[in-house]
Amino acid sequence: MKQLIVVIGLPGSGKDTQIDLLQGLRKIEVIRIGDLIREQAKTNPSIAQALHSGNLVDYNLVNSIVQQQFESFPDGSIVVSDGFPRDTDQADWMESYASTHDIEISKYILLEISDQESLQRLLRRGREDDTQAIITRRIEVFHELTDEVIDSVRGRDNFASIDATGSTDEILNRLKAALGW
16 A cells, blocks of 8 residues: 655645655655646646646646656655646546545644745745746646645644644654654
8 A cells, every 4th residue: 555645735834855854864755746837837738838827737648747757666665746737627527536546644744834924935046937926827727626625634633734834844844743653
């Protein structure tokens, strides 16, 4: 059986940083959907267009990428999903896929920051697709779509909300506590 930890948070909430730190603590596999999509955008104009407008990439393509990643990991893996699911359709697909492929969704982690903190962090990061207009759109899309996912899992025993402000170590300690590590 594979174990899945779903990390959700606004753009700039520190998902990549914290997941990298978790990799230093345990052997984990990571599905970084944003990185995988940016790689595909290099050769697929429709994906590149979605990225540059701040919109989501085609649902079926994203699910296919996630499925390929899951299938590449050995049984017994701890898998961390970074940036997936983004909406309730993806969440429904993920839960259905997990239930039929011997995957336990052990934890949903929400890294919480304000919209303003998200904007400021991403502007400081300075990646090519981090213009103020695109960041603002990404924050809007997150709230339009991902807030529903958060609301649907918030009351579950396997849900934890982490304050993602403060030092990297403080956030990591909160994350480890939520995971029982």
